[in-house]
Amino acid sequence: MRANRAIALGLSVVLSAAGCGKSSPPAAVAPTAAPAVTVVKPEKRPVTRAVEQPGSVHAFEETVLYPKVPGYVRALAADPAKVARPAHDRLIDIGSRVKADQVLVELAVPEMDEELKQKDALVRQAEAEVTQAKKALAASDAAVVAAKAFVTETKAGLSRAVALFERWKSESDRVNRLVTGGVIDTQTKDETLNQFRAAEATRAEATAKVASSEAAVAKAAADRDKAAADVVAAEARLDVAKAGVRRVAALVAYTRIKAPYDGVVTRRTVNTGDYVTADGKHGLFAVAKLDPVRVVVNVPEGDAGLVEDGQSVRVALPATAGATAVGKVVRTSWSLEPGSRTLRAEVDLPNPEGKLRPGMYVSAKLSVELPPEWAVPVAAIGKINDEPVMYLAEGGKAVRVVVQLHRGDAQFTQILRYRRPSATEWTAVTGEEKFVAPASAVTDGQAVP
Secondary structure (H helix, E strand, C coil): CHHHHHHHHHHHHHHHHHHHHHCCCCCCCCCCCCCCCEEECCEEEEEEEEEEEEEEEEEEEEEEECCCCCEEEEEECECCCCCCCCHHHCECCCCCEECCCCEEEEEECHHHHHHHHHHHHHHHHHHHHHHHHHHHHHHHHHHHHHHHHHHHHHHHHHHHHHHHHHHHHHHHHHHHHHHHCCCCCHHHHHHHHHHHHHHHHHHHHHHHHHHHHHHHHHHHHHHHHHHHHHHHHHHHHHHHHHHHHHHHHHHHHCCEEECCCCEEEEEECCCCCCEECCCCCCCCEEEEEEEEEEEEEEEEHHHHCCCCCCCEEEEEEHHHCCEEEEEEEEEEEEEEECCCCEEEEEEEECCCCCCCCCCCEEEEEEEEEEEEEEEEEHHHCEEECCEEEEEEEECCEEEEEEEEEEEECCCEEEEEEEECCCCCCCEECCCCCCEEECHHHCCCCCECC
16 A cells, blocks of 8 residues: 555646646746936037027006196097997097007086187287387387487587677777777677677587587487386386286196097997096096007016026917017116016017007017036936935946036036036136036946946
8 A cells, every 4th residue: 555655746747747847948038128228428519508488478667647737538530440330439448559649538628718819819910019109119119310410400509609609709809900990880790799699699508509409319218228128127027918818828738638649449448428637646547659569577586686688589479370470689677686587578560450468478588699608418416315426426326416506408408517426616627527427327436338
């Protein structure tokens, strides 16, 4: 019995071995291929930095129109675009396109109209006074001429009187000698003396007339000067009257409120018959200038130093089927907004057809070529715990270092310096370093070629 059991056990072992020989051997596991890495050295090269930020469209200008004088709304202007509009909807309203100096609303101020008429009448009165004063001046000039002529006449009479006086004086002296010599009688002497005395009186009278005529010339000259002063005063009153007219006319002009430029009405708060006040608190209309428009972009602090006036900016307009436009930076705020730490940059875009509307979303992109710095491929830089790292190839192994980045583009990133894990000081990049790329395929201490 024991012998049979031993035979059976041996046969079982043999059959078991034979069965195992028939089963398929287990599949061999292929070894995992190590990721391919390369060693790169930094090289001096410029990079193109693309700054792309969202922005919005703003009206180039938007002016709120206030009344200067109080009054009632006499009439609103007709909307120039009357096509296919009902009769009750043909007035200037929100969305109406207006031209510069187009009257939007007219106010009624009757007392101001009457004051303007009064000022006009005062001007006409002052003009009449000027005319009257000028004529009086002309009369005074004529009086001076006449007085001077009379002086000439009296002086001629004085000359005759003096000549006559001299003649009878000489005759009187001759007759006195003859009477003394007994040649003629005393009656002739008396007659000659009378003639001499009459000539003397005539001379005195002529002298007085000359003095009187000269005084008349002085008076006429004084009257003429007064007349000239009256002309100046009348002209001054006329200027004052005209200034009064201009002042009231300017106030009357304020009753017609006009558009300051070509644009679109964005707000209207009045209707016909409303009473408006000149308190500067309630605007009647708001008009926006939409050609050009202003695109405002807020640039983060890190890129603020790259933005300069005159730079070209490509603006994408998603609301207009992806259309793009190219403009230039026309101004920046220079200082950053304290809360968001962003720089306000503005780009002006032409908008002749009015397709760009305030409030539209845009995406603005500007590209800046930075000066050459040490740069490596983007793949050579990794990140651990939000800290940029690279791997130096030293002694056939990868040594992880913390790196300080500058700026970069889609292919290369500029680096400034690096620091080993055990070091506290930064090491400046020299260009002789060997870095392993891609950094995502490397671990610290890994063997590298």
